Amino acid sequence: xxxxxxxxxxxxxxxxxxxxxxxxxxxxxxxxxxxxxxxxxxxxxxxxxxxxxxxxxxxxxxxxxxxxxxxxxxxxxxxxxxxxxxxxxxxxxxxxxxxxxxxxxxxxxxxxxxxxxxxxxxxxxxxxxxxxxxxxxxxxxxxxxxxxxxxxxxxxxxxxxxxxxxxxxxxxxxxxxxxxxxxxxxxxxxxxxxx
Numbered sequence: 001x002x003x004x005x006x007x008x009x010x011x012x013x014x015x016x017x018x019x020x021x022x023x024x025x026x027x028x029x030x031x032x033x034x035x036x037x038x039x040x041x042x043x044x045x046x047x048x049x050x051x052x053x054x055x056x057x058x059x060x061x062x063x064x065x066x067x068x069x070x071x072x073x074x075x076x077x078x079x080x081x082x083x084x085x086x087x088x089x090x091x092x093x094x095x096x097x098x099x100x101x102x103x104x105x106x107x108x109x110x111x112x113x114x115x116x117x118x119x120x121x122x123x124x125x126x127x128x129x130x131x132x133x134x135x136x137x138x139x140x141x142x143x144x145x146x147x148x149x150x151x152x153x154x155x156x157x158x159x160x161x162x163x164x165x166x167x168x169x170x171x172x173x174x175x176x177x178x179x180x181x182x183x184x185x186x187x188x189x190x191x192x193x194x195x
Contacts, residue, residue, distance in 0.1 A: 048157035055153035059146065062153025068160060077149040084142030091138055095131035098124055 055062025060078035113119035
């Protein structure tokens with residue numbers, strides 16, 4: 001029943017979309033494939049989209065492409081992502097080791113921890129669970145740092161292209177306005193003007 005209902009809803013949306021499309025207003029799409037959506041306007045150097053893609057392909061490459069303090073930013077970006085990957089791999093190895101010990105014990109296979117009286121199943125399970133939490137935290141942190149690396153490269157490229165010429169100005173001046181409701185009251189306010 002739910003499938004039929006969702007199919008009917010989908011058909012209604014498709015029908016509405018088809019009706020809303022006017023064949024005269026639909027423009028032909030440019031051929032260029034997937035990469036055509038990453039084209040920037042002419043004269044935009046460095047390209048924010050290209051900096052983002054480079055930074056996501058290899059951490060630090062987008063910062064190097066931007067050439068804005070790349071000698072500081074690129075090693076920090078690559079090092080931060082590399083450190084997260086290192087911690088994830090190291091903690092995962094410990095997690096897999098203790099997981100395999102628990103599996104071997106459940107199957108009756110002797111393990112190297114059998115001679116240790118403190119290595120009970122409960123203690124090994126506790127260590128495995130702690131390593132699993134650390135592994136998940138390391139993975140989450142690495143993903144966050146990886147995405148922040150791309151966002152930093154993208155934002156820096158945008159700010160390099162930002163217009164900060166002398167023609168930009170900001171004026172703040174007091175104004176006295178009469179009420180537009182026909183009353184003769186006076187008001188005091190501030191007016192902000194941009195050039």
